[in-house]
Amino acid sequence: MAKTIGVIIDYLTDDYRRQIDAAAAKHGYAARYFPDSRSAVGNADDCEILFGHCSQKVIASARNLKWFCCCWAGVDRFCKDELYQNPDCLLSNSSGAYGVTIAEHLVMVSLMLLRRQMEYDALMRSRGWDTLAGNIRSLRDCRITVLGTGDIGAEFARRARAFAPAKLIGVRRSAKAGDPAFDETRTTAELDALLPETDLLVMALPNTPETAGILSRARLALLPRGAFVVNVGRGAAVDQDALIDALNGGHLAGAALDVVEPEPLPADHPLRDAKNLLLTPHVAGNTTLPYTQRKTVDMFLEDLENYVSGKPLKHVVDRKRFY
Amino acid sequence: MAKTIGVIIDYLTDDYRRQIDAAAAKHGYAARYFPDSRSAVGNADDCEILFGHCSQKVIASARNLKWFCCCWAGVDRFCKDELYQNPDCLLSNSSGAYGVTIAEHLVMVSLMLLRRQMEYDALMRSRGWDTLAGNIRSLRDCRITVLGTGDIGAEFARRARAFAPAKLIGVRRSAKAGDPAFDETRTTAELDALLPETDLLVMALPNTPETAGILSRARLALLPRGAFVVNVGRGAAVDQDALIDALNGGHLAGAALDVVEPEPLPADHPLRDAKNLLLTPHVAGNTTLPYTQRKTVDMFLEDLENYVSGKPLKHVVDRKRFY
16 A cells, blocks of 8 residues: 555645645655545545544544644544554644744733723724723733643743733643743642632643543632633633633633633523623634644654654654643 | 922822822922812912823913923823913923833734734624634734834833744834834834834824824835734824725724724714724723832822932923923
8 A cells, every 4th residue: 555644734735735745755655635524534544644634533434544643732532542443553733833822812812801801892892982990900910820831831921921920830730840931830739729829820731631620610719809710721621600600700800711611612602691701712723823834734744754764753642641 | 388299190099198198298298189180270379299190271270380290101282381381390201100001902902903803702792603714813923113112112022022023123213222122223214114014013102293194194005915003102193094994995904093083082983993993992001000000109209209309300201302
């Protein structure tokens, strides 16, 4: 069987195609482009490698797959062993391609919450012109806790630092040395002690059994009155009913969710009407940003070199850890 | 006549009052608090000093005024000689108190424009859930030109730098050495050459005869198709009719105006319906931010020491230059 790389990316350009073709040919592969996952299901048996936005069905149907390089950063749904016909199939993700755009989203929504931009937008839509009663707030002097100190958390911290926050603490699973972008790095075990001193809680966690429900009702109650919550990881990390109560009851001053359960969020879901909730449709890691597109392709090309020379993949995922 | 300091600030707290009283008493003054400008008109003859949000009428009526310390940064309407009964009356402003909050506004609205947040907000209001067709953009690799390199422009540049823009150029009136926050500082004479290489034009200029209409129809046309304009200085700096045309015609991808002509903006003004225009009601330098309030009081107390000891005021305004 010919050595084939199956490619399914929705932002394919002639340039990317040329680069992928050249890299494939260099190592005796042919690249085969599918317009979408649907067209690839059952037709990818010749693919030793798959790159891109592949559905679970494509992966499950690819009998000779040895490596799936996923264009997304969050790969929780690709971590089940039973998905793969070949138990040793490698999985890599594109963590590292999304830090820039998600960090920009995080700064944007944090400022929108602190500055009450949703209320000002509503005032402008009603064709008014006024300064709202009550205070706005600032990233300056804000105590920020970032749950998740990977690419996204660290890129956010690098930008947030320029706003001179009072504290910028990263929280991670293990006690490994943290990214210097943070003032301090703590472990998840210390989270309960940190929450009462957090004005802005930023969540950028992968979806794993450990992170599911991590922002529980009890932990929301530990945040000081008037705090803000922002989540760009996975919706499952937050107890959404408790969040709605905390917003509508005034314990939280606002929240911004780019990820929810379920997605797409039904039109009549109670999150849609929660007070001071800034909702975006899972677009923080927006692959319509050319920078992100470029980066995912570069990361694949880099790991293709590793793959063909038998070196470990730089962006490999430990399927047992989910990231 | 008793030496009196008249105070009109709408965010007066007991703390601020105590500090102002103590500083006044130290130098043989009494502080007198007016709830608003209206109550002070015609009643401020005992005031040698006025501090705060005074209307032009208060200033014009204060017969013995020697120093007006204004709580705002923009003092163009207090620069006419005929306003003052005493031609040598000193004027100082609170430029320096607003950089932090206006810089945060600038980063917020710039990201909202680049990331098409107004369209996403509209999608969420219609209870949808989708990724918009077409690209978003990023501050990374963005060519930013900042018109006005004072406190506001420089504080913005310090924050924008953390986002790794391709270029960050400050433009100022004179060729004096620029703030190190900028990659380069150029003069207004070079503006026309800079505009064709500007993706994001940020305007933070005082209102002077030189800055009125500086963003003319001809200059808007020099910006590349798809550029963005943000203005937090004064509305008069922009040819608003030309801006509306550039937005509705698609030459500009978006604009954010916190200042317009006139203010308040009438409910039926065509700016209200311009395409991709993010409008805010002159709240970028929001004095509902406690940090800003603290800073204006501190700046007054600092200059009070200078005033009583006959030193030049640190925040003095040259009424001929308007800043």
